[in-house]
Amino acid sequence: MAKGRNCVGLDIGSSAVKLCILKDTKRGLQLQAFDHISLPPETIVDGALMNSGIVTDAISELLGRNKVKTREAALSVSGNTVIIKKITLPLMTREELDESIQWEAEQYIPFDIRDVFIGFEMLAPKTTQGQMDVMLVAAKREMINDYVQVTRDAGLEPMVMDVDAFCLQNAHEANYGFKEQETVVLLDIGSSVVTMNVVTDGETMFTRDLSMGGSDLTEEISRQLNITYQEAELYKMGGSVGNQSDEVLPHEVEKIIGEKAEDMAAEIQRSIDFYSATAASDRIDKIFVTGGTAAIPSLVRIISRTSGVNAELSNPFRNIVCDEKHFSAEQIRRWAPIASVAVGLAMRRTNER
Numbered sequence: 632m633a634k635g636r637n638c639v640g641l642d643i644g645s646s647a648v649k650l651c652i653l654k655d656t657k658r659g660l661q662l663q664a665f666d667h668i669s670l671p672p673e674t675i676v677d678g679a680l681m682n683s684g685i686v687t688d689a690i691s692e693l694l695g696r697n698k699v700k701t702r703e704a705a706l707s708v709s710g711n712t713v714i715i716k717k718i719t720l721p722l723m724t725r726e727e728l729d730e731s732i733q734w735e736a737e738q739y740i741p742f743d744i745r746d747v748f749i750g751f752e753m754l755a756p757k758t759t760q761g762q763m764d765v766m767l768v769a770a771k772r773e774m775i776n777d778y779v780q781v782t783r784d785a786g787l788e789p790m791v792m793d794v795d796a797f798c799l800q801n802a803h804e805a806n807y808g809f810k811e812q813e814t815v816v817l818l819d820i821g822s823s824v825v826t827m828n829v830v831t832d833g834e835t836m837f838t839r840d841l842s843m844g845g846s847d848l849t850e851e852i853s854r855q856l857n858i859t860y861q862e863a864e865l866y867k868m869g870g871s872v873g874n875q876s877d878e879v880l881p882h883e884v885e886k887i888i889g890e891k892a893e894d895m896a897a898e899i900q901r902s903i904d905f906y907s908a909t910a911a912s913d914r915i916d917k918i919f920v921t922g923g924t925a926a927i928p929s930l931v932r933i934i935s936r937t938s939g940v941n942a943e944l945s946n947p948f949r950n951i952v953c954d955e956k957h958f959s960a961e962q963i964r965r966w967a968p969i970a971s972v973a974v975g976l977a978m979r980r981t982n983e984r
């Protein structure tokens with residue numbers, strides 16, 4: 632089989648498209664390019680592309696200004712229409728499963744089976760005789776087709792279709808590794824989705840995508856202060872809009888951010904509790920947080936306090952060789968919160984299944 636090389640990692644998020652290119656070198660994975668372009672609000676709603684033209688233009692711009700030669704891309708989807716489930720099936724070969732997965736999957740999918748694409752990965756055989764675990768992933772056909780189309784329109788060929796939860800896991804493994812017997816919760820707190828992946832011994836135990844994120848904060852600031860979404864976004868990032876009394880507003884903004892952060896942490900905790908109630912062991916060793924919204928300094932602290940578990944901001948470039956001649960430490964530091972999914976995608980190879 633051809634050796635393959637790294638795909639262009641393309642994270643089409645609801646607030647921005649992120650591009651990452653990695654190269655496998657003797658020194659390990661090396662960063663070739665990272666870049667991002669913001670999308671106007673409502674371009675992507677609940678994971679669905681509402682304005683494909685804008686997304687294609689953003690991808691084209693990213694490819695052009697980074698002089699990207701690679702044509703093979705890895706994409707991912709997320710949101711509550713993406714189903715990720717570990718199921719137990721009778722032991723069978725890959726070929727047999729290929730044949731029967733559609734039928735086996737039907738009972739786990741809340742949509743018409745004809746409307747979804749199904750992917751699966753065979754996990755280790757269970758100790759119970761004659762059974763095996765299979766990781767089942769299903770996503771709406773229409774959504775996948777749209778993501779493929781915008782990517783093709785920008786001149787790339789999608790080779791890999793992943794889900795954010797697994798990208799996070801791959802990026803985490805490359806940068807931190809997974810320790811035996813350890814359970815970690817990976818969180819990606821983006822603009823409209825919070826992706827959670829609970830991993831024990833390097834294996835996914837539970838995933839969930841929650842429909843909330845940074846855009847809720849911006850909307851709340853905009854509503855309470857009666858300013859535009861764009862102005863609210865500026866305030867949220869710690870900037871100022873200029874024409875108002877900036878001394879009063881930042882205090883108001885901070886209060887709104889604090890309240891919303893508490894709400895988000897409580898919602899995340901409900902999912903952790905749900906996992907704990909069904910898991911064999913409810914021990915959680917650590918929470919790793921990423922995503923643009925994780926850049927809010929108080930959020931990681933609040934999550935840690937709410938859960939009683941040590942939480943830290945994770946760095947997807949921790950183990951990636953970043954040449955100082957091309958990337959300043961400051962640049963890497965700014966990119967880190969939004970880069971995890973794109974890094975996970977850029978690790979995927981062109982010759983993968």
Ligand SMILES: Nc1ncnc2c1ncn2[C@@H]1O[C@H](COP(=O)(O)OP(=O)(O)OP(=O)(O)O)[C@@H](O)[C@H]1O
Pocket residue numbers: 643644645646647648820821822823824825844845846849864867868922923924925926927968969
């Ligand atoms: N320094 C910061 N402080 C507060 N919020 C920030 C900061 N930097 C980015 N954000 C917020 O992070 C979000 C973008 O993060 P990210 O790029 O991870 O989201 P996304 O991938 O586009 O969205 P999603 O995955 O939810 O579709 C935006 O809501 C943005 O306002």
Ligand SMILES: [Mg+2]
Pocket residue numbers: 644645819821822972
């Ligand atoms: Mg995202």
